Amino acid sequence: MSEEANPTRKRLVDAATKLFYAEGIGRVSVDAVAEKAGLTKRTLYYHFKSKDDLIAAYLEGRDQPNLEQMAGWFEAAEGGADKKVEAIFTNLARVTRHPKWKGCGFLRTAAELAATPGHPAVKAGARHKTNFEKWLASALSGHDVAEAKMLAREIVLLMDGAFSSMLIHHNPDYVAAAGHAAATLIRARMMGKG
């Protein structure tokens, strides 16, 4: 009935996640999602009132796992804040090389839905990006809180730029350059402009 403890609903969201990410929301029919879940379309429409609803559920389901991935990479790295952030980008450069990587699902969905600004899926994507930015600011706020917020925003910009550049060029050098720039900004702002 509710969110988590519904196996049928979860099967549908899982199927939607795989298909929407792999092919894009516009190129995947609700029939295809239902079939992938081993259910009929009518069942899908029992659990979701529309395709747009299903798209929103797909992105909402990706918020926590993505945040945990990033935090895991940050915490596992040795060194100061600059090195820890650069480690995120190093890991990103690795995963974005994988042929199944098809960009950041949140940004891609926002791009596909640019013509319908109030779409619940775009809002879910914005919430995720804000959550990530807030987590990053808190992870960086050993020194000045205001400066950590500014830095977090700049790093988010570099990361979204890296996702976009990687998607269009398929060249991981852009991700590495973004990591390098992020580390430079951290040193320039946190460590006395060095």
Next chain:
Amino acid sequence: MSEEANPTRKRLVDAATKLFYAEGIGRVSVDAVAEKAGLTKRTLYYHFKSKDDLIAAYLEGRDQPNLEQMAGWFEAAEGGADKKVEAIFTNLARVTRHPKWKGCGFLRTAAELAATPGHPAVKAGARHKTNFEKWLASALSGHDVAEAKMLAREIVLLMDGAFSSMLIHHNPDYVAAAGHAAATLIRARMMGKG
């Protein structure tokens, strides 16, 4: 017959440009493009062998105008390289506020076509981004050429991040923050880490 001097072809590309940018390539039918151009679909298919071809022509047509826009903003600004680059972002923050602004057409198209990597339109988008990066590197290369190239890449990353963040948040503060970060990087790298 050829590329430029074909009014019918131009009418089709102009109509495609307006519709594809406003609504996204997947949400616009070739019928809609033909109708907007005041022609029949069959005529469209006389000039373009497929919808994919038309999409590629749309992005190829945006390369030069976009570059000229950016170069114009850069050259019109007063001050050093940091100020001139920041001026690009200031202008960008203004135009991205407009309700008709729907993201960077090159990035949005790459996002929509992420499932078909070799698509000619994605290649056209990648060429444009490379052209912009090269122009920026040459515009910054008063000092060290290698450093100008690195800087140009980092600024491109910030700009694409700004486009993406603006698309998902509809908040121009992200564009301003990107401009601020770009100026900081220029000063840190070109002007003796100040």
Next chain:
DNA sequence: GTAAGTATACCAACTAGTGAATATACAAGC
């Protein structure tokens, strides 16, 4: 027996792309 969940079958609208005919322009033959 009632309510939640699932299935079959269907719809009207829309999709990219095509076959065959036609219109226009311009040249050559006489």
Next chain:
DNA sequence: GCTTGTATATTCACTAGTTGGTATACTTAC
């Protein structure tokens, strides 16, 4: 000045398939 031939350019009508969404009925579990 006509006719004929040919290449370019455009239209009408069509196909074959897909789309999001629904009306109706069946099956469980309690």
